[in-house]
Amino acid sequence: MNFKVSHHLLLCATANKAACCSADVGNASWANLKKQIKHHDLENIDRPEGVVLRSKVDCLRICNDGPILLIWPDGIWYGGVTPERIESIVKEHVLGGQPIEAWIIRRTPQQQRHP
Numbered sequence: 001m002n003f004k005v006s007h008h009l010l011l012c013a014t015a016n017k018a019a020c021c022s023a024d025v026g027n028a029s030w031a032n033l034k035k036q037i038k039h040h041d042l043e044n045i046d047r048p049e050g051v052v053l054r055s056k057v058d059c060l061r062i063c064n065d066g067p068i069l070l071i072w073p074d075g076i077w078y079g080g081v082t083p084e085r086i087e088s089i090v091k092e093h094v095l096g097g098q099p100i101e102a103w104i105i106r107r108t109p110q111q112q113r114h115p
């Protein structure tokens with residue numbers, strides 16, 4: 001089945017090898033990310049902007065000041081994520097299109113490919 005995707009959110013919340021955050025804040029942040037996506041109906045394939053995908057990943061190779069949240073296609077990395085920050089990021093960045101500058105720790109915009 002084909003469907004449009006607006007954003008993909010990757011959260012390093014409960015890493016096995018390294019530890020960028022405590023398990024408590026990681027688990028709570030992941031739980032709130034799932035809750036916010038459901039609350040805003042962002043997995044609805046009929047959403048005009050496309051669905052919002054979420055993945056809990058093992059490590060994003062930052063490994064401190066986590067949890068780390070990477071948002072594609074914007075290439076914006078947030079550090080020090082909390083359940084409360086997740087709620088603001090979903091509202092302001094994902095829904096409103098305005099990244100929250102104060103929490104951004106890295107930018108890796110995608111390269112344009114030329115034929």
Ligand code: FES
Nearest residue numbers: 012020060062063
């Ligand atoms: S353990 Fe979270 S970025 Fe590496």
